Amino acid sequence: MLARHQDPIVAIATAPGRGAVGIVRVSGKAIAPLVQLLCGKALKPREASYLPFKAADGQAIDQGLALYFPAPHSYTGEDVLELQAHGGPVVLQLLLARCLEAAQTLAANGQTTLPGLRLAEPGEFTERAFLNDKIDLAQAEAIADLxxxxxxxxxxxxxxxxxxxxxxxxxxxxxxxxxxxxxxxxxxxxxxxxxxxxxxxxxxxxxxxxxxxxxxxxxxxxxxxxLREGIKVVIAGQPNAGKSSLLNALAGAELAIVTPIAGTTRDKVAQTIQIEGVPLHVIDTAGLRESDDEVERIGIARAWEEIASADAVLFLHDLTRMQEDDYRAADAQIATTLRGQLPSSVPVMQVWNKADAFSATSARQMSAEASKIVAIHAPADTAGDEPLILSAKTGDGLNALRRQLLAMAGWQAAAEGxxxxxxxxxxxxxxxxxxxxxxxxxxxxxxxxxxxxxxxxxxxxxxxxxxxxxxxxxxxxxxxxxxxxxxx
The missing domain is CATH 1.20.120.430 (tRNA modification GTPase MnmE domain 2)
Incomplete structure (x- = not known):
């Protein structure tokens, strides 16, 4: 155990800002004299005492509850004092300063041989719980995860x-x-x-x-x-394939600007969505193409950086342009670059958007018509795959996309355990x-x-x-x- 672990520590244990209640926590070995000085009396173990919290000159800082947990029956395994006051930032800072001042007074009067009370470092109360065998490391991490x-x-x-x-x-x-x-x-x-x-x-x-x-x-x-980390999913494709519309549809909010003008998205737009409790960090990127616009080129470079660090990529195709030779050639070039930049372990999902643009009278006919186009013009490396056809505009096919995203992440229906x-x-x-x-x-x-x-x-x-x-x-x-x- 390092020397710093022997020091008594103190910190505000509630979130910054105003609240109904705020807590100042002290932990250390044999802090009973400090408890006596701060509270004006000895406290019964694990019993709340309502009393005034006084400054060194005797004036009341606040009134609240004080709880004392003698070692080893405490969160950290050491003596712990919790002062529960009103949750104003100024009040809590005054209480914190009073704790530090009281420790200095005890040391000056020779009433304690403990090293000086100091401010706790991030996570130090939980670290002491681990070091004192109150919890193991996996449980300590679970506290932060909770x-x-x-x-x-x-x-x-x-x-x-x-x-x-x-x-x-x-x-x-x-x-x-x-x-x-x-x-x-x-x-x-x-x-x-x-x-x-x-x-x-x-x-x-x-x-x-x-x-x-x-x-x-x-x-x-x-x-x-x-469940903890989620996966990073990057939406990639040519300009106007509907990447921003797809992000908005998945998020259920207008996060990204959508216009018919190619190159509207100049920088990444990110949003975390939940599918069956699994967080997916979805990133919309600039359309991939050759450009003379300096700002757009920077956006495209950033798009490739995001793709390179992705856990999965959605390669979005525009069904309305799949019969254009130039468009298919550009898609093929993107596919080649993706294969060269991504590890084989990173899946690339082929998605065809804008199914709503077809004039079929029923969803089934529309899907069949779109599937024919995909079957004829899809990239060679997707042959035999079940085509994922959707409309980001109407929402048709989004549920199938969500299911495939979970499957691609390796998620299985969560059991209670x-x-x-x-x-x-x-x-x-x-x-x-x-x-x-x-x-x-x-x-x-x-x-x-x-x-x-x-x-x-x-x-x-x-x-x-x-x-x-x-x-x-x-x-x-x-x-x-x-x-x-x-x-x-």
Whole structure:
């Protein structure tokens, strides 16, 4: 534990701005003298006391509730004092200053040997809860995810992670892994026993069961990461294909300017939408073409930058121009550039817009007519794909697009047991899978090298431990907790 973790800390624990109630929180070891000085009396543990909060000169700053939680029965595992006052910014700043001043007074009078009270850093209260074994690292991250949740599904999943659902799955995997490691390493330590370890200990069965269980955990973790992170979807295509209209239709609001003039969109327009609780960060970009306009060229360059960093691309085609040779040639050039710039793992969805422009008397006839045009003039690399034909103007086909976006993201209908997860959790589990795959290969050679098998199992356990924090570098902790708000 670093030296700074020994300092008592204080911060305003409620959001900036005015509110009905504001909270100033203090945490540290043996802060009872500070509680006595601030409140004018000793407080009963975990019992709210209504009293005046006084300045050093005895004048009342405010009246409110004071709660004292002696260690270890507190959020941080240390002594915690919470002063609940009226939620005005000036009042809370005065209370904060009074806490710091009172600590200095105690130190000057020699009434405490504690280091000086200081302002808390972002996430430091939760960091102390982790360091004092009140929560593990996955639960600590879930607290921030619950605060930041942008959908109901994400909030519910973060709450499940906070209660330990994700951590319990990781612990079950770790316990099974430790049991297998124990058997392997015992065989290494006592070779003279001539135990036929591979058969009697059912090492094959245990490892296969581990790998099978891991697959289920990885699937749920990917779903949890989708709920938290969402995916970045970029709408690309030639000018006037209807990209801005499609963004507006998906968002249900007039976010982007729509005109018949080519090159109207000069810069990206972004909006986060929700589909079945999954956040999709949709970005409308400038039409892709050659241009002599300096501003438009900058917009097009930015469009390619967004495409390069996308999780998925919607390549939008204009059905009304699909029979024009120049238009098809330009689409083909864009498709070639997309294939060259995007990794093979990034999907490109082909979408044909402006189905409403056809004169068919029924939606079915209109779709059939549009499908014929697609079948004849679609890019070669989409042959055989089910054409996604829609009208951003009328909304026809948008539900099909939403379903395909979810499928493209890898989303499956969320079960009640889904928990929130982060990209680092997915990466750690992928490392576990790699080590277990290597262990499986070692186990299935004619003369298994048990020392190498034991090492792969050890590395797999180390990757699991990084998720819950049993094995975590201080650098990683700094990154994680620095994203928290101050006071949490």
């Amino acid at each position: 605060i930041d949740a942008s959908t109901e599904a994400a909030a519910r999943s973060a709450s499940r992670s906070l209660t330990g659902a994700f951590s319990q799955e990781i612990h079950r995997l770790r316990d099974a892994l430790i049991h297998l490691r124990m058997l392997v390493e015992a065989t290494l330590d006592f070779p003279e026993e001539e135990i036929d370890f591979l058969q009697k200990a059912d090492a094959y069965g245990q490892l296969d069961q581990l790998r099978s269980t891991l697959q289920g955990v990885m699937q749920r973790t990917r779903q949890g990461a989708l 889904t928990y929130i997860a982060r990209a680092r959790h997915v990466q750690a589990l992928q490392q576990v899978q790699e080590h277990l795959d290597s262990a499986h290969e070692q186990l299935h050679v004619d003369s298994p090298a048990l020392d190498l098998l034991a090492e792969e199992l050890r590395l797999a356990q180390q990757s699991l431990n990084a998720i819950t924090g049993e094995f975590t570098s201080d650098d990683l902790l700094g990154v994680i907790f620095s994203s928290f708000c101050i006071g949490k």
